[in-house]
Amino acid sequence: MSDVLKSLQAKSKSADTNGKEAKPSAVEGFKTESNFLLGPIPEELVDGTDKFGKASIQLLKHHGTYQQDNRDERGKNGKKYSFMVRTAIPGGKLNSDQLMAELDLCDEVGDSTVRITTRQGLQLHGVPKGDLKKVIAKINEVQLTTIAACGDVERNVMCSPAPYKGDPVYDQMQEMADRLASHLRPRTPAYYELWLKDESSGEKSLVGGGLDGDDVIEPLYGPTYLPRKFKTAIGLPGDNSADIYSNDLGLMAIAEDWHIIGYNVLVGGSFGTTPSAAKTFPAIAMPMCFISPTQVLDVATAIIKVQRDFGNRSDRKVARMKYLIRNWGLERFKEKVEEYYGAELHPPRPIHINGHNDGMGWHAQGDGKFFYGLNVENGRIKDEGSYKLKTALREIAKALNPSLRLTPHQSIIFCDLAESAEATLKEILRRNGVPLTEETSAIxxxxxxxxxxxxxxxxxxxxxxxxxxxxxxxxxxxxxxxxxxxxxxxxxxxxxxxxxxxxxxxxxxxxxxxxxxxxxxxxxxxxxxxxxxxxxxxxxxxxxxxxxxxxxxxxxxxxxxxxxxxxxxxxxxxxxxxxxxxxxx
Incomplete structure (x- = not known):
């Protein structure tokens, strides 16, 4: 039996209000029996129906897809199922070819729209079950991924997206977002096995050995992953566009002389709540400690391990890390993180948020090039009537091939533009009925x-x-x-x-x-x-x-x-x- 599983069994027992050991939730059972997120998905993927069973529905979230029912299209035959497929894009950074691939997919197999998410990712809606493998494989083909875009794992790592090349602090933050995303991503081979492996190759299954195997397939998450979703974001005192206080783990970058000297670590933010359950509540994260850039990966790992081992696995309504911190108190939580990290952590610096830069409009990057932030209402990329944002984006990609950033407010930034590109960009948008940011009301x-x-x-x-x-x-x-x-x-x-x-x-x-x-x-x-x-x-x-x-x-x-x-x-x-x-x- 792996050390991770032993640790989970020893430490993650939840108690009910009477002090009795609580039974793990059904979702915990699905994860435990899934053989690292594989479960019954392979058989159900080809069973000829338009939906999955209860276990697969929960496991599929970790692969980046939700089963959905379009309530507008319910008829005499009952529910009409399709799938939302979410791409995780750390810090919202992607290129024009990657966005075009998503637009192609939304037309070929989706509902003809793409949605920029509130966590700087992309979502396709209306994908039929039979096209899931095609969609996820195509997303990976253009060097993007859907793994961990949903599920009981570290979600997409957010970061202030503005491409200020004249301020190295932004590059340092965005590099840290990439490093965290890579370090905290699940390792299960089930993702490759389900979506990327060529079935005709005769390649041996990569998932095997079960829970008692000698190899620890998931050294961070273990076979049951986290009790609930976990969200991380990075921001600056003068730019909290990543909304770090709303995350389980927020990193506030503190800079001196144009260089990040460390981060204030904020813990316990989360907004999900159930009004009928008084035990649930929204919360903003609290400052816990100050760490150097070299400590970030190990401290983040320690925080996630504490939540993994002590978060509530019997009641998903109170399974987010904010409830563990509320039950223990911040000081006890910090002590346990220090135990897992292996050293004392310094108090947070007395620095507070004082700004939010949404990156909209035309700006100099600081390297001789420019960027333009375009407001996208509610993140929906579509062609509808005279409003043809999807068409405009295809034209912009062909004419200018900009690198792109998706913002936490569901908008898009066109980067690395020549000064002369401003007229071309705005002409394409206007011709396709897309309001410019400067023509958009403040509200x-x-x-x-x-x-x-x-x-x-x-x-x-x-x-x-x-x-x-x-x-x-x-x-x-x-x-x-x-x-x-x-x-x-x-x-x-x-x-x-x-x-x-x-x-x-x-x-x-x-x-x-x-x-x-x-x-x-x-x-x-x-x-x-x-x-x-x-x-x-x-x-x-x-x-x-x-x-x-x-x-x-x-x-x-x-x-x-x-x-x-x-x-x-x-x-x-x-x-x-x-x-x-x-x-x-």
Whole structure:
């Protein structure tokens, strides 16, 4: 039996509220019996049906795909299944050929759209089961991967994406994101076996030996991987575009003389919650220690191992690392990380987030070249009516062949451009009906929504399909109030899972029940503060009116032009806002 498995069996026992040893969840059983994520997937992949069984559905997430049911297309024959395939792209860095490959796939086997995710990856939707192998193989063919884009492992490592070549700190951060992604990626041969191996080659299976084999196939994760998903992001005090406080592990780069001297390590961020379960909650990460760049990989490994061995494996609602830290306290958690790391860790530096650079617009890179950040509403790349972003991207790739960055706000940056390319780039976008970033309102530029209906199985309300029209109404109202240029984050999700990070934004809308949302206020653009519930169960048709009343109060009573909308709401508080803005009182 491997040392990792012995460690898991010895340490990861969960207890219920009566102190009795709790039974592992069904998902833990699927992972344990899967032989390192292979499970029954090979047989079910070719069984002639359009779906997978319960075990395979959970295991497939680790390979980068979710089984989904399009609720708009349900008919007399019941559910219509298809698959979302997610590509993990550390720091959002890719080239034009890679993006074109994804666009080709969305037309050939998907729903004709590609979506930039809130974690700087790409998603294809509507992929039939019979095309999964073709899709994943093609993504790997262009030197991208789907492994660990989902599942109980380290997810896509995020990083501030702006390509400032004149500031070496950005290159150093982005290099660290690549190193972390490679170091923390699962090693299971099952991924190759399922999606990349030539079946006609007669090649021997690479997965074997079972759990008691002499070889430790997964030296970090072990045979049962993590209790739940794990997310990591890297940012700067002046650029928290990667939203490091919302991650299990956040690394705040601290620089002196244009060089990163170390990182403040933040732990325990996570936004998923279940309103019906009081034991669940969203949380922002807390500063734990300061480490040098040479310590990052080993400290990150130690943190993940502590979560692996002590995170809750019986109740997935409370299996994220934030619950372990809340149960233990930060000091005890740090001591256990130090034990695993093998040395004492220094206290965090007294440095705080003070900015968020979304990278939008035309900028000099600092190396004689330029970049342009294009706002992509809710990350959806599509051709629809006169709006032809997909066509525009194909033309830009052919004419300019730029390197690319995907942003944590679901937008795209065209990099390494000659100064003369600006006119060509903007002409292509305008000709295809794509609004330029400088033609986009502040509220639309700083908004974000999750996909929600019709394909997300957790969605209760609309999100991506509703937010644009809601912003149409708000744009007009804010213009009348003289607040059209006000910068604030506005994020919307179709359920409380919080995929679009609504709980630290200036305004958060979270689907609560059909047609109704919980309205949150008081976060801020910098992302280091939780917002609060202003009103619950707000009908869809009342959301804009509720917000306009608060904006009017903000315009009339803000302390100065420098006070942001989120800071104003935080200062006034829920009761003060209700007293002035709630017409029902």
């Amino acid at each position: 639309r530029r700083w908004s974000m929504a999750c996909p929600a209906l019709p394909t997300c199985g957790l969605a209760i309300t609309e999100s991506e399909r509703r937010l644009p029209s809601m912003i149409d109404d708000l744009e007009e109202q804010l213009s009348q109030l003289g607040l059209a240029d006000e910068r604030f984050t506005f994020r919307m999700t179709g359920c409380p899972n919080g995929c679009a990070r609504p709980y630290n934004s200036d305004i958060g809308l979270v689907g609560k029940t059909v047609g109704k949302y919980t309205l949150f206020l008081g976060g801020r653009v910098e992302g280091d503060r939780m917002n609060f519930i202003y009103k619950d169960l707000v009908p869809d048709e009342d959301v804009v009116d509720e917000l306009v009343r608060v904006f009017r109060y903000f315009r009339d009573d803000r302390e100065s032009e420098q006070e942001s909308f989120g800071d104003f709401c935080h200062r006034i508080g829920k009761e003060g806002l209700l007293e002035k803005c709630d017409t029902s009182q």
